[in-house]
Structure formats: structure tokens, C-alpha cells
Amino acid sequence: MGKEVARKEKIKDLIDGTLPWNEVKDIIRLKPKDDDRFEKVIEILQEKVSWDDKVLLRISDKLYIVAKGKGERVVKCECGQEFGDYRVNWKYNARIRVRKTKEEIAEVVTVEDGIPNTDFMEMREFYCPGCYVQLGVEVVPHGYPPIFEILPDLDTLYRDWLGKPLEDESPDWFEDRTTKLTEEWGKE
């Protein structure tokens, strides 16, 4: 039953956002969940993208962590644009537009009373430099570090939780390296 309700075609529609709500509810109610979900999803995503790098994880609507040969794991957009090592917050390799004034924010916050206080808050939009899709939005005080939304522990996932260890396992894969990049930038 679970296999049928969550068969590959249905999951593909779920990913595309086109699965009718009634059928999504059937998948929500699955107990237990389909045990091959992750494998199915990776297969669907791999078929969906136009490039060949191996998808390790999807971390956002358009962003994937992919294996590039042996020893490289990078963030990549659906369009093919790469953002570098996944241990560095991808936002540092994106394009950014900061909306600092009420007028600028009013273009996207379409009820005036909902606009944050621009004396100390700002809105940041992060775009893919390749296709200019909007990848992330932050509403934060001035000077707040860009938020590193997810740093997965890929080796534990593949080795211990899925039983399929990755070839290039290393203890330092689960390590935030963002400040290493800013350190380099600081020296320039």
C-alpha cells in the first residue's frame, strides 16, 4: 500500500508541487513511510537536472549538494551554477540585493503596516548568479551574519543511516568552513 501511495510518479509530482492535496494527504498518512523514499527522491532529482554530477542531497528548492569527482562536494543550482564547498554557507557565493528603505521593501511586502523597521532591520535577497532565481530571503538587523541554514552530516547519513557509505569519507566533512572563506577575503 505504502509503495503504491508513494510511488515514484507521485513523489515526482510532490517535488514539482503539482500533486493534488488529497493525494499529498495520503502520503502524509503513510505509516510507516516508504522506506526507499530517499533513494527514489535522489533518482527523480538526478533525472530532473540537466547536469551529470551525482546528487547527494537537496537542501533547498533549487539547490543541491553534489559530488564532483572524488574529494569535492559542492552546492549547485538546478541551472548548473556552482557555489563551492558545501561546508561554506552558499550565500557567500551568491548575488545579494539588500532592501534598506521602506520604499524598497514595499515592493515585496505589500501591506505597508507589515514593513519592518528600516532604522535597524533590512531585507536581504539572495539570487543565483547563473539564473537569478531567488534562493533565500533574510529579514535581520544590520550587521547580522548571513544565516547558514543547513550543514548536513553527510557521512553519518550515508554510512550509518542509509548503510551506503560515500567513497570520500573524512572526519572534516561535517565542519562549518565559512569563516575560512571570510578570513581569506579579509586578507585581500
Added chain:
Amino acid sequence: MGIGENGKTLIELVEERERIFKETGHAYGLKDMPLLDSDPVKLMKFQSRLIAGCVSARETGRLIAASPAALLMGELLFMVATPAGDVICSSHGLVGHIQCVPFFIKAFADLNYEENPGINEGDLFSCNDGLYGPPHASDCYLGLPIFHDGELIAWAIAMNHIAEAGAVVAGNLPAFSASTFTDGFVYPPTKSGENFQQHKWWEMYWHRRTRLGRINVLDDKMRAAGAIKVHAIVHEAIEEFGIDYFKQGIKEILERERRQLMNLIKTQAVPGKVNSLRFHCVRYKDQIGKLFPNSDRDWLFHFPLDMTITPDGVMHPDYEGLNTEADFHGNIHPSGAIAIAALGQWPMVAHSSTTNTSLSYAMDYNIPKGSMGNPSNPFAAVSMGVGVVGYQCVPFQQAFSTFFFAKGFYEECFLRGATPYGYGLEGIFEDGERWAGGNFSCIGADSTGGQPYKDGSPCNGALTNPESDHGEVELFEFLEPTQLNIGRKLVPNYCGHGKFRGGLGMGGVHLITKPGQHLAISIFTSVSSECGATGTGDCGGYPALGTVTYFYHGTNMYELLDKGVPYPSDFIEAKKMYDDGILTAESVECFPGDISNIACKDGDLYIWGCHANSGWGDPLERFYDLLEEDVKYGWLTKDVVQNVYGVVVDEDGKVNEKESEAQRKKIKETRKEKSVDTKDWWKAERKKMLDKDIHELAAEMYRDCMTYEKFSKQLKGVWQLPDDYNL
């Protein structure tokens, strides 16, 4: 000789609960579960008996209650707990409070109540003191010990959110308080009754220490009656299953639930770290004045949630970087912080037949001592910490959704930047009658955020209660006769935009009618529109918007009613009528967040807006047919559809695909023109940080949060600031 099993004292039972789990990794050390293994159906039947008892207690109890939140909205809860304080099962209702019960029972042990005043059959113990389990004074707990042959074998626990807490600000959501002495009628664990009956003196406290004594006494009787009902059901279960089965069964239920929870995490999540956060602004400056000098300032709050799921599936929420405790209403003790955070965890991970404390075995929190989530001052105000620190439940839902998304369980992503809103009232009618009220109805029916596969929905979710309910306006008008509801609607364009947009926010308009000698209205919100609801949107969608409050004083509304002019039904319509000169007012006040004691007179308008939820994904990816529907039903206006979503809708309500393609291309071009490489932006921002070119409110937040080593290191690392940097 103690009251527990084998003569153990309550102190020993509580200590054993924590120690054995640490030693074995299993609740109550249950490596094997013989009842479950030998006859799982019987165990389920046993559990169902207990759940039915809790539900029955709730349904009968609420008929005794008088506060509308309990009576109509179901804001109450009944539970069965182990002698050491683990909740085994509960009724429907305010399920977050389950997490407080271990703290509540531990308080009886720590205070050695077993010795004095003694814990006996038929005793009723009441408490609403944040230091001992309950989150704040509005959440009133009652514990009834259940004995069998002289041995403590369980607790019946009851709680509800009362309508008036007797605080310095009227109502049940006091958004101003400087210390526990202004939090209201706060009572530490108290033996308030014996022989299954509350004492008369206890009733007098409600009459004398709160503004709604008559209603609060009935709520108190409701809690006692419900707990006694649970007590009876437990004894029936013992009769049916036997005492040995009962004692073993309640432990096995908890351990089974813990294992299911851990299994769910390993199935649906990925191990790793997720950061989710939000900000909130509270303004006391120039409102509190000389009376509370230590509170006479404003705050920008930083609520980080850094959650790691370790290889063993245990979740480690880290709040390090949270603001320091202070003399404001936003503090909360850890029991309350964990309880309310659980409201964002239950919908994501608890899918069994009942709620229980298994979550506490799967979570390992860091809430730094001295922060507003773990105040070191035992007299710290905690009147609305549930809505300030407590609303970390929202980042929790975001964090779980991120973990589930990565694993491919998109259907389990459930996002929302909840924007709870409520108000309190205090007045004196023309004939001198003093009255008060607390309105919880907006909190009972929030919207939801956009999900990876569909839009959020309006008015259909309550963070506090899985059974969302807006209550009934007619009953509220009966209890709050000054508040004539002349408008309520979903507000067009009031949402976070995205490929799947957030549920639309709601607006309401009250005409203040015959308040008599005096009326003051106080507002509480978790989400000041100065900061928005969450620090990030989801996958390119925009975050939820904050709440809004308007007071139009001295209006011509009665004249407009006589003329038959259409009433304003939300804050936008009212503003337009005011700008057009149709609605006149002697003065207009607008507040983006909390405000206390705004004096109102006959004919004033009190107008609110809340629940504009978060969007998911890039708005430029939104499907044409969804936008056609948005325009058709008036959820979004054509200009917004064109400017935000890049879609042109013609006069017949159909999308012009050619023009829309061009419009979306144009918006992408604008993105290209207006954006820079993050690296270039970083260089400019770094200079500002080095120059300390930052607004004082934000600087104060950074100064405070940099007292934590972790945040200080992060801030200095990201901007490459010198080690001795400070703002």
C-alpha cells in the same frame, strides 16, 4: 518510609527517573517491554482507556468552566502522569504543557512536600508559578496524587489558561511586567484542597487577587473536577487490568513512544545542523517612567535556534546567544521555554495516538543560565515569556522542515511564522461596576505558511492547540460588552509571498461601545511588525509579516452607522476611509507590537491585524492557475500579482502568458542590476561593522549577545573583526 513504590520517597523517584535514563538510554531503564511484546493489543487497549479518561475529563470539565478560552476554544488539558512526573497520555487541548509536568512534580520533590504539608489521597495541589513548572500565571496547574493501597502510583494533572491573571496589566496576556511582583496572582506549589475538594480560603484568593474572580473560581472547579474524573478512570483501569499491569504498562507506553520518536527522526530527517532564528522588538521606553527605572528602555531580541541532530538521532537545540534576562515580561524559566517550544515540535514529530513526555527524552537543550530563557533571578517577570522566548516553536517548525526536506519527506514540511495576537481589557462601567477580560481568540486560529507543495491556509491552525478554534464572537461580546465587532476579514496582499504563498492574515475592527467611566486595552503580540516573524523565509519565499494595532480615538463612527456607510472591516479599509475624509478621528495611534493600557472612549475604533504567514519558494515560480484564483477571490490584487509574481492578468481574470513571460524576465533583469556579489557586499558591511556604524538598538543587542563566546566568535569570524572588538 516514602509514598512511592517499595517505600521510595518522591525525591528518590524523581532522582531515579533522571539517573536511570542517563545510565541506560531507556525510559525507566526498560530495555525489554514484556507487556508490549506479549500482547501489544492489550497494551493499546490499556492506553486507550487512559486516553479516553483524559478526553472525558476535558469534555465534562469544560462544561463547568466559565472562561471562553476553556469553554469554547478548548484551551485546557488533562493528563495522567507517572509518580515521577512523566505524562503518559493526555486529552486534546493545550498539549505543550505536557512538557512542564516533570518540572511541576519535581518541584514537590525538591521542596520535600512529602514531609510537609504531606502528599495524601484526595489532596489537590495548585501552582502557576513559573519557577516551579507552569510557564506563567495565566496557566494554572492542578495535581491530584493517585494512590493504591497507600502507594503513589500516578498523578492526575489538570490545567487551563485562565482569562485574567491579576497582573499589573489586565487580562491573560500581560505584555508589561517588571518582576514577579507585577506578574499577577502567582502561587507556588500549594495544597489548595483536601478530600477531593478545594478549600474555601482558596476560592477567596481568586476573588480577591484577580479581576475575574467569578470566572476564575469556576475554572478552578473545572480543573479539580476533571482531575477527580481522571483519578476515577485510573482506578477503573487498575480494576480492569490489575495494579501490576498498570505500573509496568505506563512505563512501557512511554518507552515505546520514545523509541517511535527516535525512529521517526532517523527515518525522516538527516543528521547535521540547522540554523533558524527570529527577532522581536519590545518597547518600554517612556511608557514605564520613574516607577520602573530598570525597565525604562527598549529591546531588540535575538532568538537563535541552532539545532543539531547527532548520529544517534538525539536532537540538541542550542539557544546560546539569547538576550540576557531583564526586567520585562519576556523572561521564562526553562520548563516553560521547553513546553512552548514543544508546540513547534509536536506537529512535526509526534504522530502517535496521544501526546506524552517522550519528547523530553529525545531533546537535549542548552538554554544558558542568565539568559531570558533561564533567568537566574527567581523573581524575574515571566508574565508573557511564553509568547517571547516561548515562540521559539516557530523556528523549530522551520528547522524540522529543513531536516525533512533534505531527506525527501516534503509532505512533512510544515512551515509557519505564527503571529499570535491577543488583548486584555479593564474597565469601570457607568454604574461603577469594575470588570476585566482577556481575549485569546486570535491565538486560537492562526494561519499556516506556504509548504513545498501548497499554499498556507488562513485561520486554520493554533500553535497552542492542535484543535484550532476562533471561539464565538457573540460570547466574547457578551463577556466584553464594550467591544462591538463591526468587521473581520482576510486582508488582501497580507502574506509572505512565494511560489506557495503564506496563509492570508486576518483583520478585525471593534467599535468601542458604552465603556462608561473607564476602559483600557492592552495588546500582546509575539511578532512585532518592526522585525517580522522569522529571520529567514523558506527556499526563496518571503518571511511572515508582523502584527498591527490601530486606535482611532474620537471618531464619527456612530454618524457613519446612522448614515448606513459601509463599515471598515480591516485596518487598510479604515485607513483609506480616514485618508479620504470619510472616517474622522481626533487622534490616531498605531503600534507595531505590544502596548499596555490604552484608554478608550465611546465611539473609538480598536483595529487589529495578524497572522500574515510565510511564503515558500521564489514568487516568480508561482503557477499561473494559482494566481488566477488569487485574483478571482481577491486574495491578491492585480498590481501585486504583476510586480511581485511577474504575472499579468487581463480583465477577464486570465493570465496573459506572453506578457507574463516578459514581465518575469524583466524582474530577473532588475535582480541582476540591483544585486552585487556577496563578496563585494561583505567588504562594505565589514567596514560598517569596523566603524561601528550601527543603530543603537541593534548595537545593544550585539553587545548583549557577544557576552556568549559562541556568538562572539561567530560575529567576529564572519566579519573578520579584531579579538578585542566590541560595539
